Amino acid sequence: MLAATKQLDTKAFAEFVSGVGDSVAGFWPEIVLGITLCAVLLYDLVLSRERSKNTAYMAFGGTLLSLALVFMLPSEPRSLFSGMLALDSFSTFFKAVILIGTLVTVALTQLDKENIGARLGEYYGILLAAVLGMMLMASSTNMIMIYLAVELASLSSYVIVAHRRQSRIGSEASLKYAIYGSVASALMLYGISLLFGMTGSLSVMGLADLGIRMATDVGFGIAVGLVLAGLAYKMAAFPMHFWVPDVYQGAPTAVTAFLSVASKTAAFAILLRFMASLDPGSATGIKMADGGLFLDWTSILAVAAAVTMTLGNLAALFQTNIKRMLGYSSIAHAGYILMGVAALEVSDYAGFKAVAFYLLVYLFTNLGAFAVVIVVSNQVKSEEIEAYKGLGTRMWLPALLLTIFLFSLIGMPPTAGFTGKFLLFRAAIDKGLYWLAIMGGINTAVSVYYYMRILKFMYLEDSAEKTPYPAPCLLGKVLTVGLALPVLLLFFLGAAAGWTKNLSLLG
Amino acid sequence: MHVQFANIVVFCVVGALFVILNVSVVSRILRPTVRDPEKYETYECGEPAIGSAWIRFDMRFYTIALVFVIFAVEVAFMYPWALVFKQLSAVGPFVFIEMVVFLLILAVGFIYAWAKGDLEWVRSIASQRGGPEGRSGSNPGNQTDSSERKNAA
Amino acid sequence: MDVLDRPEGFLMVAAVLFVIGVVGFILRRNLIVLFMCVELMLNAVNLTLMAVARYVGASMEGQIMVFLVMAVAAAETAVGLAVVIAIYRKRATVDVDDMTVMNG
Numbered sequence: 038m039l040a041a042t043k044q045l046d047t048k049a050f051a052e053f054v055s056g057v058g059d060s061v062a063g064f065w066p067e068i069v070l071g072i073t074l075c076a077v078l079l080y081d082l083v084l085s086r087e088r089s090k091n092t093a094y095m096a097f098g099g100t101l102l103s104l105a106l107v108f109m110l111p112s113e114p115r116s117l118f119s120g121m122l123a124l125d126s127f128s129t130f131f132k133a134v135i136l137i138g139t140l141v142t143v144a145l146t147q148l149d150k151e152n153i154g155a156r157l158g159e160y161y162g163i164l165l166a167a168v169l170g171m172m173l174m175a176s177s178t179n180m181i182m183i184y185l186a187v188e189l190a191s192l193s194s195y196v197i198v199a200h201r202r203q204s205r206i207g208s209e210a211s212l213k214y215a216i217y218g219s220v221a222s223a224l225m226l227y228g229i230s231l232l233f234g235m236t237g238s239l240s241v242m243g244l245a246d247l248g249i250r251m252a253t254d255v256g257f258g259i260a261v262g263l264v265l266a267g268l269a270y271k272m273a274a275f276p277m278h279f280w281v282p283d284v285y286q287g288a289p290t291a292v293t294a295f296l297s298v299a300s301k302t303a304a305f306a307i308l309l310r311f312m313a314s315l316d317p318g319s320a321t322g323i324k325m326a327d328g329g330l331f332l333d334w335t336s337i338l339a340v341a342a343a344v345t346m347t348l349g350n351l352a353a354l355f356q357t358n359i360k361r362m363l364g365y366s367s368i369a370h371a372g373y374i375l376m377g378v379a380a381l382e383v384s385d386y387a388g389f390k391a392v393a394f395y396l397l398v399y400l401f402t403n404l405g406a407f408a409v410v411i412v413v414s415n416q417v418k419s420e421e422i423e424a425y426k427g428l429g430t431r432m433w434l435p436a437l438l439l440t441i442f443l444f445s446l447i448g449m450p451p452t453a454g455f456t457g458k459f460l461l462f463r464a465a466i467d468k469g470l471y472w473l474a475i476m477g478g479i480n481t482a483v484s485v486y487y488y489m490r491i492l493k494f495m496y497l498e499d500s501a502e503k504t505p506y507p508a509p510c511l512l513g514k515v516l517t518v519g520l521a522l523p524v525l526l527l528f529f530l531g532a533a534a535g536w537t538k539n540l541s542l543l544g
Numbered sequence: 545m546h547v548q549f550a551n552i553v554v555f556c557v558v559g560a561l562f563v564i565l566n567v568s569v570v571s572r573i574l575r576p577t578v579r580d581p582e583k584y585e586t587y588e589c590g591e592p593a594i595g596s597a598w599i600r601f602d603m604r605f606y607t608i609a610l611v612f613v614i615f616a617v618e619v620a621f622m623y624p625w626a627l628v629f630k631q632l633s634a635v636g637p638f639v640f641i642e643m644v645v646f647l648l649i650l651a652v653g654f655i656y657a658w659a660k661g662d663l664e665w666v667r668s669i670a671s672q673r674g675g676p677e678g679r680s681g682s683n684p685g686n687q688t689d690s691s692e693r694k695n696a697a
Numbered sequence: 698m699d700v701l702d703r704p705e706g707f708l709m710v711a712a713v714l715f716v717i718g719v720v721g722f723i724l725r726r727n728l729i730v731l732f733m734c735v736e737l738m739l740n741a742v743n744l745t746l747m748a749v750a751r752y753v754g755a756s757m758e759g760q761i762m763v764f765l766v767m768a769v770a771a772a773e774t775a776v777g778l779a780v781v782i783a784i785y786r787k788r789a790t791v792d793v794d795d796m797t798v799m800n801g
Binding site for chain 3 (some may be wrong): 145180181184185188192195196199202205208209211212215216219222223224226229230231233234237238239244
């Protein structure tokens with residue numbers, strides 16, 4: 038029994054330790070975020086005063102510092118912590134997107150304070166834990182790391198959705214999210230364990246030659262399919278989209294806004310990295326009886342994209358609650374973005390850029406839409422679409438801004454949504470996926486109906502009351518206008534798409 | 545070989561002494577003497593010791609299960625570390641610091657839960673459940689699960 | 698001994714465990730049982746990882762992953778049970794069919 042204590046390779050261990058020291062230089066944003074997280078929790082514990090804004094300032098400051106550090110990261114692409122994480126422009130971009138989303142979420146939380154209630158220190162601690170998980174998701178290159186990052190983000194999200202302890206729909210939403218989420222992660226994990234069996238390594242990079250060698254193996258197809266199913270849960274894509282409406286409705290609105298952009302962004306970052314390692318262009322997929330390809334990954338993703346956007350849009354048509362409607366709209370958008378992933382061509386990165394740019398646009402647009410929802414519900418005390426009647430005259434500024442955000446969600450010029458969708462459609466057409474582009478077009482036309490319905494309520498229908506509501510508070514004004522500006526500006530900058538131009542993957 | 549067996553014997557003796565001392569001497573000194581019928585039950589926490597085993601346990605026990613699970617897993621992480629600790633600590637203090645960081649993070653969580661009072665035994669669920677959403681009148685301990693019966697049928 | 702030399706047996710048991718977990722999750726309605734089914738699925742994963750790690754050779758990745766899966770599974774169960782308790786306090790039921798405040 039005691040034979041297990043054989044001589045260990047201490048030299049290799051010493052090298053490992055010095056590698057950890059080197060890697061820390063590329064890991065400062067996460068470290069700062071982790072320290073902020075602990076500080077917020079401990080501050081809340083020791084100097085806990087209800088309704089204090091200090092924890093919000095701490096969370097905001099920590100996130101801002103982390104964002105600054107992300108921009109200061111060395112640009113040289115390299116691998117961190119013995120192949121666990123990648124430091125490349127791809128992960129840096131997505132980290133920045135997630136952190137910007139977090140900054141807005143912290144502000145949204147202050148705006149929505151009445152509704153979220155007490156124990157804000159705990160809330161911010163958990164929020165930052167979720168952000169940390171999502172940042173790790175954006176840079177993971179090892180399947181151990183992918184799993185841990187996804188779970189860190191998920192578990193924190195489950196808790197934060199249930200933050201309003203008194204709210205019955207809040208706990209119910211959290212429970213549904215947690216139960217289906219644990220199944221999704223179990224599916225992904227089983228896929229990972231099968232892939233480990235085939236490669237003998239948990240590194241994502243190791244998948245590249247496997248994808249070619251086992252292109253037509255059924256087991257390989259199942260394993261990759263299981264991993265994709267697990268990721269689809271985080272992206273809110275078919276066939277794992279059913280949790281979205283309940284969770285979006287039940288969670289505090291600020292949390293809903295956070296989940297709809299940050300969680301989705303992080304999941305798409307992993308999906309892109311995973312599919313790029315698999316190189317979907319190399320015609321891998323599920324085998325037919327005669328050895329030919331039955332379905333390649335491009336078609337599978339394309340079908341998933343088409344089904345996702347259709348389901349989301351059709352269900353959104355019949356919603357009466359605006360958060361629920363935006364939930365279904367978020368499913369539909371996962372479908373549009375998947376279109377770009379299906380058009381992924383590793384050689385020219387066209388799909389990458391389209392997806393990355395759309396996620397950036399979607400960040401501002403959706404956060405803006407939810408910000409207006411919060412501003413309105415602070416005054417109107419309702420999240421039903423009926424309550425938006427006559428809002429065009431009673432609250433002119435939020436109504437106008439909501440119009441801009443909804444235009445961007447539809448994809449109409451002059452908003453960034455148009456540019457983003459244009460890039461996605463062009464990527465699909467360049468790849469030869471004409472039918473998918475047509476499906477996307479039809480879906481966009483369908484989506485016009487339910488977005489326009491809100492505009493109709495706001496501007497064309499009169500409510501019994503005519504007196505204008507008091508103007509929104511300063512934070513509300515700053516936030517909604519501040520989010521509307523990038524939505525308009527990115528339309529013009531979009532042609533250059535400067536930020537996403539130089540994205541490249543490690544490996 | 546014999547030396548190793550001697551180790552095992554020492555462990556056995558120490559283990560036996562630990563139990564005997566604690567049960568017969570230490571607990572006798574420390575415990576308060578409260579004489580009421582509950583104290584003479586097999587399980588003081590109130591679970592009936594005799595009867596059908598197919599009862600629903602009180603939900604309040606899950607809090608204890610939660611804490612147990614977390615710390616059981618923590619120990620699982622320490623075993624492989626302890627196995628290589630002696631050899632690898634020759635390289636430097638990294639191995640030690642690593643585990644200290646791990647335990648500190650866990651300690652932060654534990655202190656937080658403790659200080660917030662989440663480890664307290666929930667005295668009465670019924671008083672918290674009195675709101676408009678609660679269903680009054682159902683006894684948590686004995687509530688039967690209708691769907692379980694449906695499945696069994 | 699012959700069976701233990703090859704991973705196929707372990708992988709098959711793992712696959713069966715996983716499917717039992719999935720089927721149980723779909724058929725049962727009690728929340729606690731649902732969590733047990735998820736646990737079954739995770740154990741299937743652990744068995745696969747261990748079986749593969751034993752035959753793959755020098756890399757310890759498989760074993761490490763098993764530890765982490767165990768830890769995360771515990772955390773996941775903890776969060777799930779905490780929410781179950783929160784719901785139970787309000788509603789005195791742990792049947793998923795009663796979780797229908799929101800529909801549509």
